[in-house]
Amino acid sequence: SFAQYATIARDTSGDLPLVFEEQQPDETVRESESEIQKFVPKVIRRKADLVDDSLLPVRHGEIVGSLILDRLIEIFGNTPSAIPSIPDGSRPSTQILLATLQQLVNLFVINGFAWEGNVSLTKEGTKLMLGSAAGSEFTVKLSSPATLWSGQALKQRKAKTLNDFFMKSAKVLLARAGYIVTSASTEYTNNQEINKFTIA
Secondary structure (H helix, E strand, O other): OHHHHHHHHHHOOOOOOOEEEEEEEOOOOOOOOOOOOOEEEEEEEOOHHHOOHHHHHHHHHHHHHHHHHHHHHHHHOOOOOOOOOOOOOOOOOHHHHHHHHHHHHHHHHHOOOOOEEEEEEEEOOOOOOOOOOOOOEEEEEEEOOOOHHHHHHHHHOOOOOOOOHHHHHHHHHHHHOOOOEEEEEEEEEOOEEEEEEEEO
């Protein structure tokens, strides 16, 4: 994923065009697997809500996080390994979020993304609203994640778009639960990826 994310970082820096031409597979041509795939130019116009270039990494993270989370739900949703179901916008308690995030980590481990992982509550929220987890800070440690080297390299390059797939998925999960991540960091120490984030 390093090459992909290094390319994304390179191609999303600077002043990006709102309208551009992109080569896409020609869907009208039915080819055998042995033939070279044909491409046709297609004019792409960015959506109005993505005119600001700084929003592209955020939107990319949302799309990738949703795809990963939805796939995990599709595969494990009806099994004992399912991510606990949280009604949309319900803003569950810290303990429910802790268990849900831990199961998300477990599925990343089961799928070979990391050797092991755990979630801890670093700081409990102020609980201005009874049962709310707002203000809570979580720490997620993944041992030997598949993206250890590439994540370190991208971070060293100060890339705006990182291959922090767990964080992308966790942000989507939390957003669906009615929370937003107000601050987040991903660091690498020895063989660990350490994600810290606070929610509101």
